[in-house]
Amino acid sequence: MSSNSNSSNKLVVPSAREAMNKFKMEAANEVGVNLKQGYNGDLTSKQAGSVGGQMVKKMIESYENGMK
Secondary structure, three states, X not given: OOOOOOOOOOOOOHHHHHHHHHHHHHHHHHOOOOOOOOOOXXXXXXXXXXXXXXHXXXXXXXXXXXXX
């Protein structure tokens, strides 16, 4: 079984990768996590969760602002 045959983190629109990376870096900066380009496997679960949580928070805020 190939590890990337059914990856759940593939972007539906591959050209969005750069925008998603920028978004992730902004979210990391906002929560004080030193995220670097490339490998970030040295982050704690708490740090990684903080970045993901901030990204979700920003997406929800954006959606709510678009509904107004």
